[in-house]
Amino acid sequence: MKILHTADWHVGKVLKNQPRIDEQRAVLRDLVRVANDEDVDIVIVAGDLFETAAPTPQAQGLVMQTLMALRSEGRHVVVLAGNHDNSRLVQDVYRPVLGELGMHVVGTPQRPDRGGTATFTTRTGEQAVVAALPFLSHRHAVRAAEVLLHNPSQHNQDYANRVRAIVDTLCAGFTSDTVNLVTTHATLLGGRWGGGERAVQTLLGYEVPPDTFPVSTHYAALGHLHRYQEIGGPCPIAYSGAPIALDFGEEDNTSVALIVHVTPDTRAAIRAVPLTGGRRLATLRGTLDEVVAAGEEAGDAFLRVILTQKASAGLADLVREKLPHTLDVQIDEKFRARAQAGAVRSRIGRSPTDLFADFLSEKEIDDPRLGAMFAELLDESTGSR
Template identity: 85%
Template sequence: MKILHTADWHVGKVLKNQPRIDEQGPVLADLVRIATDEDVDLVVVAGDLFETAAPTPAAQALVMKTLMAMRADGRQVVVLAGNHDNQRLVQDVYRPVLGELGIHVVGTPQRPDRGGTVTIDTRAGERAVVAALPFLSHRVAVRAAEVLLHDPSQHNQDYANRVRAIVGMLCAGFTADSVNLVTTHATLLGGRWGGGERAVQTLLGYEVPPDTFPTSTHYAALGHLHRYQEIAGPCPIAYSGSPLALDFGEEANQAVALVVQATPDTRAAIRPVPVRGGRPLATLRGTLDEVVAAGEETGDAFLRVILTQKASAGLADQVREKLPNTLEVQIDERFRARTESTGVVRTRIGRSPTDLFADFLAEREIEDPRLGAMFAELLDDSTGGR
């Protein structure tokens, strides 16, 4: 059986006021191309379809179109909600609508007989059993344990133990003659951040150990961490990562989807396939002249520029004029204005406003004669030369 594993699309993402949906269209179209070219039997989308819980009509249209295209040619599709998604929207709207097209959608934690475990027969007559667990917040984990496990669930029970118990219940239907898959949106111990995840839902007690998945699992398809990575455990485990770099912390990530092959008698073999269509991200560091020179080699990449010189009026505008793809301009920490006290208190008595303004600029290590001249001109205009 051949499986395409993808996750963390984050459709509707805006980076530093730059919408990414014009890139996300080609990226998701390339995922459909990979599914077709590789002739996969099953597509697993492991959460975070959208960037926000209130996706725009354009974002929803793109996701809907992509999922329907993945279903073409009789491919099976399993989709679950991540922490960025509106889980009720996915469960109450997408699940019934897309379910009519044969797409299996899980927006909120469900018992095995209510959609939490899906048995799928492929075009070739192979069988897969998929245990699907959407993202669980601490609050939802307590409620899910009470509803799914019929457990009163003491609130001090460990989050990881609840997840383990729920996964165990969902995997109880695994059989010896099927390809047994787990898909969830979670943080595994040992996983490496991709750079753009929500830290509060990546740490702070949200980590679960790899042995959460039983040894009867042929493959665990994960979402949430944006970097492609395989994690050692009792079964083959992998994050597909995001199919495009979402933030500047992810500029070195590989944009891939994972093609996975498994049989009931063999462990899964995982192969990353590059995904095209997204614009690269790049960080340039140096003086204005240095970053302008380096920017000539970055093609159509969106840029973050970190200047290693003191701030001056209009400096960011100069960067953007010479490097139009710049989304963010920063001053390197070593050259930023100092706000701490120097311990020296200067009297204001008998000193002119221009002298005081010069002190202000000096304290913040801003060296730009134009600012002093502009201040003097404004002062002259406002006081009538008095």
């Protein structure tokens, strides 16, 4: 049995006011090509289809077209909601619509008999059992545990234990003569960040240990961390990573889809297949003359330029004139003018999380948990989760 594992498409992502939809269209077209060339039996999309909880019609159209193309040739398609997705949109709109086309979509945690676990028979007659758990925020973990476990959840039970109990319930139908798969959107202990993930969901006890997955699992297909990586555990576990570099912290990531070959009697073999279509991101550091010289070798890469010289009028415009693909110009910290004591920084164009970080700095409070808590509360209050 062949499985294509992908995740973290983040369709609709804009980088420094630069739309990425054309790149996303190209790389998702290449993803469909890989599915066809490899003649896979099952496609798993492990969360974060969209960049925001309110995706544009253009973003939704691209995701729908891609999922339908992946479904062609009789392939089974499993789709999860991630932390960037609107879980109710995925569950209440995408699930019934795409379900009519034969896809298995899970937006919110479900009991095994309600869609949390699905059994597929491939074109060659092989059987797979897939346990699917979308992203769980802390505030939804208690309710999910109550729904799936049929008993009141202990409020002092930590997040990792709730996730483990839910996964155990979803995997109860695994047998020795089926290919047993788990897919979820979560942070595993030992995983390496890709650089663009939402920090609040990688702090505050959101991590779960690799032994969350039972030994009867043939393969655990994960989403959330944007760097392709395999993680040691009781079964083969991997993040596919994002199909394009989403931020400059991800410029060294490799864009791939994972092809997993497995049978009921063999350990999963994982192979990374490169994806094309995304533009390279690159950071150039140096004086104006140095970065301009380096930029000549950067091709069509989008650039972040960090200048190691003092700021001057029109400097950023000069960089963009000489390097048209520049999206961000900064002055190295060592060359920035120091703010005078008591100076008031402008709030224009700055996010609430940035302003809260300023407040903590002014109060000389150095605790990253507070910033993460503020970000989570902001997410909840604005309805992005």
